Amino acid sequence: MVTKKEIKQAFFIALWFMVLTFPIMVIKVNTIKNIVIFRWNYLFWIGIGTFFAALTWNYFLQLKENKQKTETSDDIPLVHKLLQNARFKIPFLIVLAIFFLVYPFIFPMYHTSIMISALVYVMLGLGLNIVVGLAGLLDLGYVAFYCVGAYAYALLNLHFGVSFWLALPISAVLGFLFGTLLGYPVLRLRGDYLAIVTLGFGEIIRIIMENWDSFSNGPRGIANIPPPSLFNIDLNQHNTVIYIYFIVIALVLMTIFFVARLEDSRIGRAWIALRDDEIACQAMGISKVKTKLTAFALGATWASIGGVVFAAKTSYINPMSFTIWESITILSVVVIGGMGSAIGVIAGAFVLILLPEYLRAVAEYRMLVFGALQVIVMVFKPEGLIKGVRKIYKFKKVEE
Amino acid sequence: MEPILNVENLTMIFGGLKALNNVNITIEQGQIAALIGPNGAGKTTFFNCITGIYEPTTGDVTITPPGKSSQSLKGLKPNQVTQKGLARTFQNIRLFQGMTVLENVMIGRHCRMKAGIFGALFHTHAQKNEEKKAIYDSYEILEKIGLEQYVNEMAKNLPYGAQRRLEIARALATDPFLLLLDEPAAGMNPQETKELDDLIIWLRDNENLSILLIEHDMKLVMSLSDKIHVVDYGKKIAQGNPEEVKSNPEVIKAYLGDESEDA
């Protein structure tokens, strides 16, 4: 039930919003005619809108609190429950496979191209998930490794004619090295301090690329980066996009496969231990240095591979593609999707990248939508859209 | 025989506070020893100093693992100390909340495993065997400690007493020769304390372990310990078997307060 107090609260929130948005929503200065227009009807609608929004918000908040009170053990997300059930899992995977297989043939090139971006973000998200979600190291400079991969391919191709396929492993190694390089100076840092330093690192890489003209061609960037080759067959533009699409699908599958293996390995467990309690983790015999460095290095590896794909797909790169906003977008994918949850991150990437593309109306307000989504997810589902679950071990098999 | 742990002149200064002042303690193989003292006496600080979490201001810590030669722990990181065979639990429970009970114990196995990135990515033969063995060993430890019914539960959902036992299980998984328990009975009911008493004795007798425990529950300390060390204001004031310590006037004074001062 809506109480008197809540109505009063919503009323004041509405009042506050009316004052707050007054300068931008109500006052309009017409500079040509030199007059000021007051759009009072806007004020009215904002008041009404906020009042009901506040009431709804409150209602959902209470719903959530009541739910928490009644539920003792934390529930497993529906997706995981379904995936654990073999009767559902196999048909589901088959449908999914067919969908992604026929996708580029039934939809126009434009849609395939958007899907490629989303899939690249899946890779980036899964990579960053290692660092942020599993190892608990807040990295705001992740785009630096994306940049390293893209420039590695572009430059190696420009100067030495290195092909896409050779650039993939080379940039993976480069990403690994750069990840380690970033890892060393930040070994002692945690939380906010770590975030600031990694943010700086991301910007440094971009600024170097912008200013070291003789090396990177500066802000003009590098053009004519060739798409991946297919046995010297000449592909038209549409077929090239389809080809890249399938390469990305393969890379994403590889990423999912390897990241899942890492997560349930000795190294993955060490990452989670480090995230949950740094002191206990060390006291249990885990080297903090090694664990942090492997997290940074392996996270960076996937960003770097993603960078190569990005360069091959767009055929033109410049430093403006690798700003802090890119890092924040990738971080949003991880946080909104579910930190430490591979399925969550995949869902997060599709939601955050595809939604703005298809809701053209909000594309300009992308950051606003991200912000709003983040607040909503953090308040109502702090573990993300789909939270992670840990592996269940069965003991009949192990005991021979 | 050499003591397995020999701490000499350990001093730890925080700013102006001498949390430990020239403390000497030795532990023999197979012993259950207790470290007692009033609140703030420096007991936890002592654990932190020998396990490498704090670097002591001065003093030497030497270990002699059974069947091995003596070595100093000076300058070692906490994980290196654990690797050498000292394992500990924490006064304020520090489990890995985001992992299952089994995985918590598997973390303890970490330092006895070798698989690296390559093994994890490609599931090499060696990695698979090692992983299988770690799962099996960890489960076995849970059975010993009596936690096997919780195996796939998240650590944070365990009852309090079980969380304390899980800390012991996790420490055991690192294959220690000396187990350091920081107030293992804190917050336990009498029944749980009794079970803990039995567990500690069982560990000493069956796992070839020596144990040093910090504890405020005097009944538990007196019934378990072969030897008791008493600290007060960072200084060691007494040591001996339970009878000796109980009747030591210094100890009585430290615990009951100095009556002559009150007058």
Ligand SMILES: Nc1ncnc2c1ncn2[C@@H]1O[C@H](COP(=O)(O)OP(=O)(O)OP(=O)(O)O)[C@@H](O)[C@H]1O
């Ligand atoms: N990191 C630190 N920095 C400053 N002072 C500290 C630090 N750790 C401990 N101390 C101080 O050292 C003294 C001893 O603390 P310690 O935790 O070792 O006591 P304790 O014997 O374990 O007490 P309790 O029985 O309450 O657990 C206390 O006065 C405490 O405030």
Ligand SMILES: [Mg+2]
């Ligand atoms: Mg203490």
